[in-house]
Amino acid sequence: MDNSKSAGTAGGYNFGTFGGVYTPALLTILGLVMFMRTNFVLGSAGLVNMLIILAVGASISLATALSIAAIATNTEVKGGGAYYLISRVLGPCFGTSIGLTLFVSQSLAIPFNILGASESLVTQWPQLRPYFPLLNLGLGGILAFLVWKGADWAIKAQYFIMAVLGVSILVFLLGPIGSFSFENLRGNLAPAEGVVSMIPLFAIFFPAVTGIMAGVNMSGDLKSPHIAIPRGTLAALGTAVLLYLVQIVIAAGCFPREEMIRTPYRILTSNALWGLWFMVLAGVQAATLSTALGWLLGAPRVLQSLGVDDVLPGIGFFKQGVGPQNEPRRAILVVMAIITPILLWAGFLGQSESDIEHSPINLMSELVSLFFLFTYAIINIAAFVESHGANPSFRPRFRFFHWTVAVYGAAACCIAAFLIDLWLSVAALVIIGGLYLWSRYRNLEMGYGDARRGYVYSRIRSNLLTLPRLPLHPKNWRPTIAILTEEPETRGDLVEYAMLMSQHRGILSMIQIIELEDRHDFGKLRTDRLRELRGLIREREWQVFPTVVVAPEFDVALQTVLQSHSLDPIRPNIIMMGWPHQRERVRPFYGHLQMIVNDFHRNAIVLANASSSFIPQRFDGGTIDIWWQSQAGGSLITILAYLVQLDRGWRKSVLRIFLMDSKAEEKRIRHVLDKARISAEIVRIDPGAKLHVMLPRFSFNAELVFIEFEEYDTREERRQMVNHYLIERELKNMPPCFLVVSNGEADLLA
Numbered sequence: 001m002d003n004s005k006s007a008g009t010a011g012g013y014n015f016g017t018f019g020g021v022y023t024p025a026l027l028t029i030l031g032l033v034m035f036m037r038t039n040f041v042l043g044s045a046g047l048v049n050m051l052i053i054l055a056v057g058a059s060i061s062l063a064t065a066l067s068i069a070a071i072a073t074n075t076e077v078k079g080g081g082a083y084y085l086i087s088r089v090l091g092p093c094f095g096t097s098i099g100l101t102l103f104v105s106q107s108l109a110i111p112f113n114i115l116g117a118s119e120s121l122v123t124q125w126p127q128l129r130p131y132f133p134l135l136n137l138g139l140g141g142i143l144a145f146l147v148w149k150g151a152d153w154a155i156k157a158q159y160f161i162m163a164v165l166g167v168s169i170l171v172f173l174l175g176p177i178g179s180f181s182f183e184n185l186r187g188n189l190a191p192a193e194g195v196v197s198m199i200p201l202f203a204i205f206f207p208a209v210t211g212i213m214a215g216v217n218m219s220g221d222l223k224s225p226h227i228a229i230p231r232g233t234l235a236a237l238g239t240a241v242l243l244y245l246v247q248i249v250i251a252a253g254c255f256p257r258e259e260m261i262r263t264p265y266r267i268l269t270s271n272a273l274w275g276l277w278f279m280v281l282a283g284v285q286a287a288t289l290s291t292a293l294g295w296l297l298g299a300p301r302v303l304q305s306l307g308v309d310d311v312l313p314g315i316g317f318f319k320q321g322v323g324p325q326n327e328p329r330r331a332i333l334v335v336m337a338i339i340t341p342i343l344l345w346a347g348f349l350g351q352s353e354s355d356i357e358h359s360p361i362n363l364m365s366e367l368v369s370l371f372f373l374f375t376y377a378i379i380n381i382a383a384f385v386e387s388h389g390a391n392p393s394f395r396p397r398f399r400f401f402h403w404t405v406a407v408y409g410a411a412a413c414c415i416a417a418f419l420i421d422l423w424l425s426v427a428a429l430v431i432i433g434g435l436y437l438w439s440r441y442r443n444l445e446m447g448y449g450d451a452r453r454g455y456v457y458s459r460i461r462s463n464l465l466t467l468p469r470l471p472l473h474p475k476n477w478r479p480t481i482a483i484l485t486e487e488p489e490t491r492g493d494l495v496e497y498a499m500l501m502s503q504h505r506g507i508l509s510m511i512q513i514i515e516l517e518d519r520h521d522f523g524k525l526r527t528d529r530l531r532e533l534r535g536l537i538r539e540r541e542w543q544v545f546p547t548v549v550v551a552p553e554f555d556v557a558l559q560t561v562l563q564s565h566s567l568d569p570i571r572p573n574i575i576m577m578g579w580p581h582q583r584e585r586v587r588p589f590y591g592h593l594q595m596i597v598n599d600f601h602r603n604a605i606v607l608a609n610a611s612s613s614f615i616p617q618r619f620d621g622g623t624i625d626i627w628w629q630s631q632a633g634g635s636l637i638t639i640l641a642y643l644v645q646l647d648r649g650w651r652k653s654v655l656r657i658f659l660m661d662s663k664a665e666e667k668r669i670r671h672v673l674d675k676a677r678i679s680a681e682i683v684r685i686d687p688g689a690k691l692h693v694m695l696p697r698f699s700f701n702a703e704l705v706f707i708e709f710e711e712y713d714t715r716e717e718r719r720q721m722v723n724h725y726l727i728e729r730e731l732k733n734m735p736p737c738f739l740v741v742s743n744g745e746a747d748l749l750a
Contacts, residue, residue, distance in 0.1 A: 168283020
């Protein structure tokens with residue numbers, strides 16, 4: 001994939017706010033629902049509930065419009081509309097899933113509106129009913145021809161359509177106003193008899209306020225998208241909501257409920273001003289076909305942008321446009337292939353004025369609403385991530401936005417979707433989630449930044465500031481392990497075992513120590529080595545954070561690490577290293593352990609007798625042996641052994657605790673294990689026996705061995721050498737062993 005690409009398309013028409021955003025958005029909002037279904041919903045729901053439905057739908061669209069305005073004025077907007085905005089905020093994985101959802105939702109909205117145009121014709125002239133399928137295909141073909149000729153033709157046609165629509169709205173609003181009656185209005189306040197739930201009615205009405213995306217879809221053809229999108233979108237939404245409000249109040253005061261439910265469209269033509277019913281018919285044709293035209297302009301451009309970003313195998317075919325304006329004709333063919341069978345299905349399903357509730361329009365409105373609700377939800381989530389992440393780069397020119405608006409928009413969309421249809425919503429989430437996970441599996445990366453890193457950073461900062469204010473308790477103890485090594489390439493065993501002992505519950509860091517006398521280029525050396533270390537971590541998929549310390553001596557490096565390697569509330573509580581085999585390293589080794597435990601009060605783990613190429617395997621059984629010598633040390637090694645046992649490959653292993661103590665101590669340990677809810681076998685050994693004799697006898701066939709390393713504090717050099725010799729001898733031919741020194745923080749009884 002070429003990371004230099006962007007979803008912006010070459011060419012473009014440089015439309016302004018009025019022609020490029022306000023007009024297509026307003027014409028899309030004032031569509032099918034205004035003429036064909038508003039009266040039906042009003043008659044069924046009653047005026048009070050209808051106003052609530054309008055308020056909820058408008059508030060969702062307003063929240064989404066504000067989110068779009070914030071993102072669009074903070075990001076260089078190119079072709080692809082909402083897909084471009086979302087992918088540049090949430091990254092290509094979210095962009096892929098929502099881009100396809102957006103494409104499908106807009107593609108479905110096209111036949112939805114064409115059906116409205118056809119229904120108005122057969123309602124006006126019932127003799128056309130047998131030709132309903134042909135009407136659908138004919139109208140779809142005319143729109144496809146206009147779009148095929150180019151967006152310029154379509155935009156010019158919209159000005160004529162807008163004029164017709166404006167006259168039509170005046171005709172059907174002013175016609176019945178002379179018969180307005182407060183008595184009739186009071187009679188229409190409550191819902192119709194038998195209407196229990198408002199949710200299906202909300203689903204029918206909601207597509208009325210989804211047109212805000214039409215202007216955004218033209219982003220690649222706008223002269224100044226960061227200005228045109230917020231101004232045009234908000235102005236169109238405000239105009240449309242005001243017109244719907246006027247229509248609802250006039251209809252509630254003028255029309256009988258039964259007629260609004262039974263003949264929602266015919267009641268407009270029969271009450272038209274000066275008997276100009278044909279202007280109402282022209283208006284519904286203008287409204288529905290202009291809305292379909294708006295989506296037919298937008299949907300192919302979304303698919304084209306997906307092709308430019310090459311987010312799916314083979315989708316790059318659709319990036320190619322035609323002409324100086326880069327018209328997406330290949331994508332137009334795909335959209336027509338989607339809508340044609342839908343139009344045929346709806347045509348053969350038929351249209352009946354007496355059964356509006358089960359008409360193809362009502363059936364499709366639910367599906368269209370769901371797809372738009374999820375699209376809007378993701379847009380609001382994108383705005384929330386941008387704003388709440390508090391990236392310094394989030395500097396939108398549009399100031400009337402707060403992240404709580406985006407939270408409301410996203411929550412309202414999801415709640416509404418699940419109320420409309422639970423199982424369809426679950427299926428939609430599964431599909432969106434599947435596309436997201438599949439994109440992550442492909443390691444989809446693009447050459448643009450997104451806001452996720454800033455959002456995560458913001459949460460980390462907030463949590464780090466909160467953590468020190470919370471009481472520290474052994475119950476919350478977690479392994480935070482710093483792995484010390486001079487040769488990370490050959491000490492993969494240290495990392496693998498540390499990951500095994502942390503089980504995603506702690507934070508691991510790998511610290512490479514380079515002993516080097518002062519050099520003028522040590523900074524470059526460290527930078528190069530750190531880059532190599534990060535590459536090694538990526539290659540082996542280790543879950544560790546790397547760092548490199550360059551110092552003249554290991555002791556100096558270790559002191560530096562122990563003093564400075566932390567973010568105050570999160571510092572390593574375990575230092576892990578390998579067992580020294582060279583004689584000259586023995587004395588420094590004991591000194592390092594004493595510094596770690598005595599001076600800096602950390603736990604220490606020394607890995608001995610392990611293969612440097614170790615990768616944890618699955619076991620059908622086997623044991624993890626724990627040699628318990630004190631409460632403090634025993635608690636730590638038992639917790640670590642238990643964490644290892646949680647791993648999928650080690651679940652069938654058995655914990656064995658060896659006690660070189662009295663019967664009373666065994667009873668106490670059993671009580672401790674019971675309280676700690678850890679299952680383990682206890683093996684009691686003669687207290688007079690020597691550990692270095694018993695260890696190879698009992699644990700030679702174990703998978704792992706944990707031992708308290710009490711001899712670490714030996715100060716005399718001769719004694720250190722003797723201990724080192726005895727330990728090496730007793731561990732010879734043994735399984736991997738962990739020599740553990742505890743500082744007493746970890747407590748099994750916490």
